[in-house]
Amino acid sequence: MRVAQLLLIVMSGLVLAGCPKKPQTVPEGQTSEQAGTTDTEGSLDSDVSGSPLSAEQAAMEEARRAGTIVYFDYDRAEIKPEFVSVVAAHAKYLNGDAGRRVRLEGHSDERGSREYNIGLGERRAQAVRRALMLQGVTEAQITTVSYGEERPATQGSDESAYSKNRRVELVYGR
Numbered sequence: 001m002r003v004a005q006l007l008l009i010v011m012s013g014l015v016l017a018g019c020p021k022k023p024q025t026v027p028e029g030q031t032s033e034q035a036g037t038t039d040t041e042g043s044l045d046s047d048v049s050g051s052p053l054s055a056e057q058a059a060m061e062e063a064r065r066a067g068t069i070v071y072f073d074y075d076r077a078e079i080k081p082e083f084v085s086v087v088a089a090h091a092k093y094l095n096g097d098a099g100r101r102v103r104l105e106g107h108s109d110e111r112g113s114r115e116y117n118i119g120l121g122e123r124r125a126q127a128v129r130r131a132l133m134l135q136g137v138t139e140a141q142i143t144t145v146s147y148g149e150e151r152p153a154t155q156g157s158d159e160s161a162y163s164k165n166r167r168v169e170l171v172y173g174r
Contacts, residue, residue, distance in 0.1 A: 098140075104171075124166075
């Protein structure tokens, strides 16, 4: 009886696991839809219809996935290592079209005077600006503004709220 149960469990596992799919190739001159294949990975290499993304679309998707916020440590304006890739993704996107514009909005938490926090928000925005320009983004594509503590992302007077408010937001426009 135990052997039959064990065999049933093993067989059920094999049926549920199925066989791995073989990669399908698309004949030359056909799209994946015409060939009856689809891109199931949802990667940056194809759009919703399964068509290959252009370099511009891939850069836009990479920037979108990276996020539009760079967070900072308390009383600091240096880009943290974990946000270097965010800045790089946005630089790549901006480099794809000289007509693209980004506004860098610097923010701080509520600690410190209003004047100091405006200055700190500006230093943070300038740090991101410099990093973008080092990667080829032109000065004409970037504007900066500091809101200091005036536009908090999160209300509160604890470290959790403070850490969300110490940031630069990248806002796109033409």
